Amino acid sequence: MAFDVGQRVRVAEREHAGHHRTPGYVKGKRGVVVRPHGAFRNPETRAYGGDGLPERRLYLVALEQDDLWPAYPGPPEDRLYVDVFEHWLVEDS
Amino acid sequence: MSHDHAHDHDEITTDGEPEAAARVRALVELLVAKEIVTREDVRRGVDWLVSRNPADGARLVARAWVDPDFKRRLLEDAREAALVLGLDPGPSPVVVALENTPGVHHVVVCTLCSCYPRALLGPPPDWYKSLPYRSRVVADPRGVLREFGLELGEGVEVRVVDSTADIRYLVVPARPEGTEALAEEELAALVTRDSMIGVTLAGTAPT
Numbered sequence: 001m002a003f004d005v006g007q008r009v010r011v012a013e014r015e016h017a018g019h020h021r022t023p024g025y026v027k028g029k030r031g032v033v034v035r036p037h038g039a040f041r042n043p044e045t046r047a048y049g050g051d052g053l054p055e056r057r058l059y060l061v062a063l064e065q066d067d068l069w070p071a072y073p074g075p076p077e078d079r080l081y082v083d084v085f086e087h088w089l090v091e092d093s
Numbered sequence: 094m095s096h097d098h099a100h101d102h103d104e105i106t107t108d109g110e111p112e113a114a115a116r117v118r119a120l121v122e123l124l125v126a127k128e129i130v131t132r133e134d135v136r137r138g139v140d141w142l143v144s145r146n147p148a149d150g151a152r153l154v155a156r157a158w159v160d161p162d163f164k165r166r167l168l169e170d171a172r173e174a175a176l177v178l179g180l181d182p183g184p185s186p187v188v189v190a191l192e193n194t195p196g197v198h199h200v201v202v203c204t205l206c207s208c209y210p211r212a213l214l215g216p217p218p219d220w221y222k223s224l225p226y227r228s229r230v231v232a233d234p235r236g237v238l239r240e241f242g243l244e245l246g247e248g249v250e251v252r253v254v255d256s257t258a259d260i261r262y263l264v265v266p267a268r269p270e271g272t273e274a275l276a277e278e279e280l281a282a283l284v285t286r287d288s289m290i291g292v293t294l295a296g297t298a299p300t
Contacts, residue, residue: 037259
């Protein structure tokens with residue numbers, strides 16, 4: 001699924017047995033797409049000798065630090081930017 | 094596992110060898126035995142890596158400081174900009190440069206492993222790969238930066254960038270004040286490795 005810059009998204013909150021590149025601390029969190037990177041081979045199958053095809057779109061997503069850490073010791077403007085593949089993102093209304 | 098067959102090689106032990114080194118050595122043995130890589134490939138890869146150093150990244154930053162058009166190109170496509178200067182941007186298909194300004198400060202981490210723009214900065218420092226840096230900088234970046242000697246005001250937005258996938262990130266530190274008279278080469282000398290990771294600012298002008 002394709003996302004636009006500025007679009008509100010949520011990182012999927014699901015378990016995934018095996019290699020994947022979505023860090024646990026961002027799962028289930030809300031964010032905003034800030035930069036599309038293009039499409040890349042899927043690390044979840046490449047890690048096991050697969051070809052990683054079809055390629056998946058990769059996005060730089062901005063999350064609010066206050067939302068990630070309940071006792072975040074900084075101002076509310078601080079952000080965490082993280083690269084997330086499209087199949088780990090869902091639209092957030 | 095027993096090792097009582099008779100053939101000619103040294104026993105593989107980890108006596109006195111760091112665990113990571115033993116693991117890498119075992120991995121290389123296996124990849125060579127399976128003919129996935131040759132020892133020559135491994136040697137060439139290590140040679141390439143240790144031949145890289147932060148001077149290449151510093152050249153990019155210094156050029157961006159003196160040439161606004163080049164800076165725009167660098168921020169749009171750092172891989173392309175590196176090629177313009179005749180630098181090797183490395184195997185990553187996308188390199189992204191992030192500009193630090195008086196109002197926004199980027200700091201880069203790889204929480205899952207140790208992704209790093211090695212082609213432009215050389216091998217990463219040990220602390221970059223350490224669990225304390227990787228786990229703490231995402232949750233308390235200002236505290237970690239303070240330990241590097243960098244105190245950022247409340248008016249600065251701190252952006253921690255977790256490079257979890259194929260992209261490699263390079264921070265373009267802000268040009269220090271009082272450097273208007275410096276030539277590009279002199280400016281490059283102020284651009285440290287740590288300032289391109291984002292844990293410090295660029296150096297100050299020599300007095």
